[in-house]
Amino acid sequence: MRAMVYRGPYKIRVEEKDIPRIEHPNDAIVRVTLAAICGSDLHLYHGLMPDTRVGMSFGHEFIGVVDQVGASVQNVQPGDRVMVPFNIFCGSCWYCARGLYSNCHNVNPNATAVGGIYGYSHTCGGYDGGQAEYVRVPFADVGPALIPDWMSEEDAVLLTDAAPTGYFGAQLGDIAQGDTVVVFGAGPVGLVAAQSSWLMGAGRVIVIDHLEYRLEKARTFANAETYNFTEYDDIVVALKRQTDFLGADVAIDAVGAEADGNLLQHVTSAKLKLQGGSPVALNWAIDSVRKGATISVIGAYGPIFSAVKFGDAMNKGLTLRMNQCPVKRQWPRLFEHVHNGYLKPSELVTHRVPLEHIAEGYHVFSAKLDGCIKPLVVPTAA
Amino acid sequence: MTASSRDLPTAYVPSGAAPARDADQLRARIPGWGVDLDPADRPSVPKLQFHEDLSGAHWEFPERQPERWPRERSIEHAFLTPVFGTACPPHGLSGVIRKFSYRRYSEGRAAHWLLLLLADRVDAWESHLRSFATLHPDNPITETGVLSEFSHHGLSSRLGRRRSDLVHQPLDPVIVAGPWVAAGGAAFVGIRTLMRMLRR
Structure with a gap:
């Protein structure tokens, strides 16, 4: 064969x-x-x-x-x-x-x-x-x-x-009616996660990526607000501004190991293999959500350690939920x-x-x- | 609430100033909005619910798959799992490294994973070298699919786009071709040195 x-x-x-x-x-x-x-x-x-x-x-x-x-x-x-x-x-x-x-x-x-x-x-x-x-x-x-x-x-x-993983990612977010959900990554899984967030009653769905053609798809396919992180000096601050300085209720990391947005993180993981993955999206999620929020991780990471900001996650009282679907x-x-x-x-x-x-x-x-x-x-x- | 507090951002006051989202409007705009609103009625709820039907399994413990060669396994397992993949048995130097890594280190040790990554690189080199002794040698042009740059808008997909990955994409050809160039250079220097020694 x-x-x-x-x-x-x-x-x-x-x-x-x-x-x-x-x-x-x-x-x-x-x-x-x-x-x-x-x-x-x-x-x-x-x-x-x-x-x-x-x-x-x-x-x-x-x-x-x-x-x-x-x-x-x-x-x-x-x-x-x-x-x-x-x-x-x-x-x-x-x-x-x-x-x-x-x-x-x-x-x-x-x-x-x-x-x-x-x-x-x-x-x-x-x-x-x-x-x-x-x-x-x-x-x-x-x-x-x-x-x-x-x-x-x-x-x-x-x-x-792709579809069940995106849907599962929205479930892991424990979305309640009216929640603001931020999805990092406008690939197939992120797009389905955004669409699924509406089914679970989200009041606002925001998608973050750096590829304009994918953000366009997020607007038409998933009815989402979109932000291209390359257009902002600091996407975390931009998200805080967009949520009246509270932060989103739920964030979904649909990017995983090869996230862009931080050259050092990307090169040390995707190129030099010194980390299990580049946790740029996950760190942005941790920093941009409100205190007490839920973060759902459905992006795939390797088994080696990654430089994740657990201190901020702990101090903010976040719930991190994750699994393969x-x-x-x-x-x-x-x-x-x-x-x-x-x-x-x-x-x-x-x-x-x-x-x-x-x-x-x-x-x-x-x-x-x-x-x-x-x-x-x-x-x-x- | 004082007049001034109403102007403060949500996070700084007891009740949020964000406008209420109208469920009817959302339902009208988004097909299926809210059909999975009830958290108790979502497919993965309740967590850890025992499934009496075992999803179609008609065994308590599966029959064991024959082990056709000594199968490497994590030392965190009690035994070889009853079913396992049979692709690409370990071989050569990479196989020695892999078997050592599985035998010696648990998944909790960085050494386990770093040795496996090392074995992956050794495996690639062993396989490249072996391919040169066949009628189907490795061809980095066809195997990287790089010619699709010409058929799938390589330039226009990048030019004028604010793509964060454009900063590190030039590293990809270095990662792919760099070791070949270095090996070629080393081979050239080695052969030239040998020739000079033979001439003396």
């Missing part, structure tokens, strides 16, 4: 690989029909995530058709069109039994701090991902769901990570919201890249060329 493979920082290519095999009785092999590149894939692409091995195929956002199933699989069968959450989870460990699918303890031997994620380094379990023609899907009775007939392929693939727990509600037209994740798609040209797709997304917000990957055999 054809598959994207990592060749070292900033380098990927498409190679011929063996079709994955059934390794466990509850495995399925899925033929991928559509995949996406996630902003967090760029952390791997840039060599920021420890134990990212040459030869690995990335891709944790994908949908497809079941091709083979293991002996114990009961809930899906060959030919089924399925969407697969980015979390790999067993359903039965202490965490899964309590709905924390992203924290599954039975699928990632390499680390206890994070669960299993498709195509996301050995730190997340060493599973190949879905930017390929075929992918192994463990615990096929637990993770995948049939794609409803009414749902578009684009909506389905965005519901495997347990996708399947969000799905029933999100299916309703997509069906009712309250969330429209497919409107985020800007590019469709053939698998054979995926290196260009990564470069365009990484360098933020051509108004790129969400690139999809179309496998050769799809």
